[in-house]
Amino acid sequence: xxxxxxxxxxxxxxxxxxxxxxxxxxxxxxxxxxxxIEGRPGSGKTTLGLQFLIEGAAHGEKCLYITLxxxxxxxxxxxxxxxxxxQGVDILELVPPELSLDPSKLQTLIHASELELGxxxxxxxxxxxxxxxxxxVFDSLSEIRLLSQGSLRYRRQVLALKSFxxxxxxxxxxxxxxxxxxxxxxxxxxxxxxxxMEQLTPVYGGERRRLRVIKMRGVQIRGGYHDFxxxxxxxxxxxxxxxxxxxxxxxxxxxxxxxxxxxxxxxGLDRGTSTLLMGPSGVGKSTIATSFCHAALERGExxxxxxxxxxxxxxxxxxxxxxxxxxxxxxxxxxxxxxxNPADLSPGELSSQIRTAVESRDARLVVIDSLTGYLNxxxxxxxxxxxxxEILTYLNQKGVVTILLLANHGLIxxxxxxxxxxxxxxxxxxLRFFESGGRIRRAISVIKKRVGPHEDTIREFRIDGxxxxxxxxxxRFRGILTGIPxxxxxxxxxxxxxxx
Numbered sequence: 430x431x432x433x434x435x436x437x438x439x440x441x442x443x444x445x446x447x448x449x450x451x452x453x454x455x456x457x458x459x460x461x462x463x464x465x466i467e468g469r470p471g472s473g474k475t476t477l478g479l480q481f482l483i484e485g486a487a488h489g490e491k492c493l494y495i496t497l498x499x500x501x502x503x504x505x506x507x508x509x510x511x512x513x514x515x516q517g518v519d520i521l522e523l524v525p526p527e528l529s530l531d532p533s534k535l536q537t538l539i540h541a542s543e544l545e546l547g548x549x550x551x552x553x554x555x556x557x558x559x560x561x562x563x564x565x566v567f568d569s570l571s572e573i574r575l576l577s578q579g580s581l582r583y584r585r586q587v588l589a590l591k592s593f594x595x596x597x598x599x600x601x602x603x604x605x606x607x608x609x610x611x612x613x614x615x616x617x618x619x620x621x622x623x624x625x626m627e628q629l630t631p632v633y634g635g636e637r638r639r640l641r642v643i644k645m646r647g648v649q650i651r652g653g654y655h656d657f658x659x660x661x662x663x664x665x666x667x668x669x670x671x672x673x674x675x676x677x678x679x680x681x682x683x684x685x686x687x688x689x690x691x692x693x694x695x696x697g698l699d700r701g702t703s704t705l706l707m708g709p710s711g712v713g714k715s716t717i718a719t720s721f722c723h724a725a726l727e728r729g730e731x732x733x734x735x736x737x738x739x740x741x742x743x744x745x746x747x748x749x750x751x752x753x754x755x756x757x758x759x760x761x762x763x764x765x766x767x768x769x770n771p772a773d774l775s776p777g778e779l780s781s782q783i784r785t786a787v788e789s790r791d792a793r794l795v796v797i798d799s800l801t802g803y804l805n806x807x808x809x810x811x812x813x814x815x816x817x818x819e820i821l822t823y824l825n826q827k828g829v830v831t832i833l834l835l836a837n838h839g840l841i842x843x844x845x846x847x848x849x850x851x852x853x854x855x856x857x858x859x860l861r862f863f864e865s866g867g868r869i870r871r872a873i874s875v876i877k878k879r880v881g882p883h884e885d886t887i888r889e890f891r892i893d894g895x896x897x898x899x900x901x902x903x904x905r906f907r908g909i910l911t912g913i914p915x916x917x918x919x920x921x922x923x924x925x926x927x928x929x
Contacts (some may be wrong), residue, residue, distance in 0.1 A: 440621075440647065443600060446484025447477060449781075453566065453642055453651045459621050462646075463591045465602040468626030474604045474636060474660050475499065477510060477626070478566035479515075480663045481602055486517030492837030495553050497519045497572035498606075511663050512664060521556045523549055543613050548578040550586065562599055570605040570811060571617075580615075588619055618625060621646050626657075634772030640666065656777025667777030672822035677701075680699035684794065684830040688723040689899030690717060690890075693875045695882040698856065700793075702880055703821045703831040708860030713871055714834045716743070716751060716892050718857075721832060723753040726763050730793040733786040735779070736768045737802020738836075744798075752896045765790065771802050776816045779803070787827050795824060799834035799852060818853055825855075855879040873899070 431557035442456025444607055452459045458464055458481070466474050482492040484789035497506060501522045509514050522929050550573075557565065565871055572589065587603070594601045603620070617623050623643040630636050657666040689698045698721070706714040722732045744766065748755050758764035763918045765786055768778070786792040797803060804813055824831045835850060851857050857877040873890050875883045886902035 442648075445477075446480040446482075447664050447666055449655070449657070450664075452668045453655055453666065454622075454645060455650060458600055458602075459645065459648070460600050461595060461598050463594055463603055464620035464622040465603050465605060465616055465620040466624050466626065467605040467607050468640075469628060470606050472583070472628045473605070473657070473664055474626060474870055475504070475507060475568060476511070478568060478602050478604060478660055479504070479511075479513065479518075482517070482518045482564055482566055483513055485511070486515075489777050491560055492518045492564045492858065493521060493557065493560055493562035494518060494566045494568065495523065495556070497523050497567045503910070511661055513663075519556075519560055519562070521553065523552055523652065546573070546586065549573075549576060550590070553590075557593070557597060557599065560598065565599045565601045566604065567601060568604045569743040570603055571608050571704075571830045574608070574656040574763050584615060584619070587616060588754050591619060597834060601802075617643065617914045620644075631738070632885065637775050639775075639777075654689065656714075658775070658776035658778065659694075659909045667775070667781040669777060670780040670819045670823055672817075672819050672826055675823055675826050677826045678828035684721060685724050686720040687727075688720055688897045689888075690720065690873070692899070693858075693873065693884045693886070693888065694856065694878065695884070698830050699880040700830060701828045702855035703825065703833060703853070704856040704858065705835060705854040706858050706860065707835050707837060707851075709837045709862065712860040712862055713873075713892050715739075715747070715837070716897065717873075718798060718832045718834060719744075719751075719755075720897055721750045721830070722764070722794060722796060722916050723748070723755065725794045725830075726755070726758045727766065729763075729787075731765075731791050731792070732758075732764045732794045732796070733767070733783065734790040734798065735794045736798055737771055738764060738799050741766045741768050750891055750894065752894060762790075765792070769802065780816070780820060787824065787829055792829065794830045794832070796832045799836055801836045802832075812895050814850070814853070817850065821853055856883070872882055872903070883908070 438458040439461055442451070442454065442458065443460045444455065444457045445451050447458070450860050466477060468474050478494070482494055486548045487490045496502065504520060505515065514603065530606050553567075567590070573586055573590075574583050577586055582599050586887070591601075605616070622645040624640055625643055626640045628638050629634055637656065641654050642650045642652070644650075649670060651671070653669050655666055655669050657664055678701070683691075683699060685691050685697040687851065691776075706712050706717060722734060734744070744757055745759075757762055759766065762770060767782060783795060786795065796838050800813075800817075803817075821831060833850065856875065861872045862874050871890050871892070872887050874887045884902070886904075888902055889900040891898045891900075
């Protein structure tokens with residue numbers, strides 16, 4: 430073929446119609462090529478295929494859905510539940526003769542599989558020749574496999590279909606429900622691209638879905654597993670967060686809390702750093718994090734707070750009870766509170782929420798309250814560490830101040846955590862209860878800060894209706910790091926006594 434007849438548009442990316450998937454595929458499916466979409470029943474293949482055709486119809490392309498497994502009525506019902514209009518999408522409903530209830534089409538004396546397969550395929554090819562579609566979804570290869578009655582003949586038939594689609598310049602999705610997975614892995618070699626869709630069912634909570642692009646010829650795909658959901662409106666894919674894909678932003682001024690906690694931190698939190706607040710439940714981690722949020726909002730910065738462990742109502746009531754009213758900032762859109770249900774949230778969707786807040790809403794402070802709740806959303810501890818590493822690196826690259834809360838086991842005595850996150854964070858603040866004079870008190874100290882100086886002292890702090898009060902350094906303390914702090918100083922050094 431001469432160069433003048435070469436189609437320069439050949440195999441160029443075209444939109445998939447699925448949010449997030451084009452990012453993984455570096456632009457979309459390859460034009461004029463056949464792609465294998467495989468997954469168990471219920472994994473979302475049909476929905477993915479319909480979105481592909483709807484996207485094409487919206488741009489004036491001719492689209493054809495060939496179905497051997499679902500009726501046209503069922504497809505229209507699926508589209509209706511998602512609020513879609515299939516106008517511009519032709520649906521060819523094929524029923525192999527052996528599956529038909531029409532007595533005239535049954536072969537009672539002999540079962541000629543060659544005739545049945547031939548009639549089915551010829552009907553599909555004839556419709557393609559008549560419509561000349563730009564996009565085709567073939568649902569599904571499982572029926573062709575059954576009619577072929579042999580892996581060799583099945584492979585040859587799929588090859589013939591692929592060649593016919595290529596000659597007719599159609600971009601095709603071939604759906605397969607993996608009923609013969611052990612035999613059909615060789616289809617990967619004849620497909621231009623292969624996408625595997627999976628549905629996982631945890632012990633508790635809703636199902637989790639993920640996909641993986643196994644291959645896409647000539648494209649440096651974004652590999653690995655990517656979470657996705659199926660909700661009214663179709664499939665939404667959450668590409669796996671890769672911090673290295675994002676350029677670092679310049680750092681700005683310090684982020685302040687507006688109280689004496691800044692003194693412990695050597696002036697405040699540096700932009701593009703992450704801080705971990707560790708301590709038992711009720712010691713004041715959320716209140717200290719809220720003080721940074723309130724100060725940022727008053728400076729005119731946008732804030733994102735992800736709530737795993739308490740409701741939005743309780744969070745706002747607690748903040749208002751210590752003199753930090755946040756409701757006006759929610760009304761103005763400066764503060765975004767996301768109440769997360771760990772049982773139904775995938776890690777990919779969480780990363781997507783954070784990216785949206787940072788890139789679309791320009792959030793400058795992100796609070797995750799708490800990592801204990803986030804751990805419950807993950808199936809394995811190692812995955813939590815890897816996921817959080819990417820999230821923190823991404824936020825640091827964007828110059829965002831990140832505050833993470835992690836609850837220790839128990840309220841008193843020696844304490845531990847489910848997973849060690851201290852090495853991932855740039856600063857670590859330790860909060861503890863201690864007793865003195867028959868009262869329960871709170872102590873705070875900065876264990877680590879990578880950027881800039883910080884105090885190595887231990888200070889008492891108090892939370893009341895006026896906010897957070899931090900006392901002077903307490904010199905006669907021991908056992909704070911073991912989880913059993915003992916104060917051996919004078920009672921006159923404590924906040925309450927000074928105030929009285």
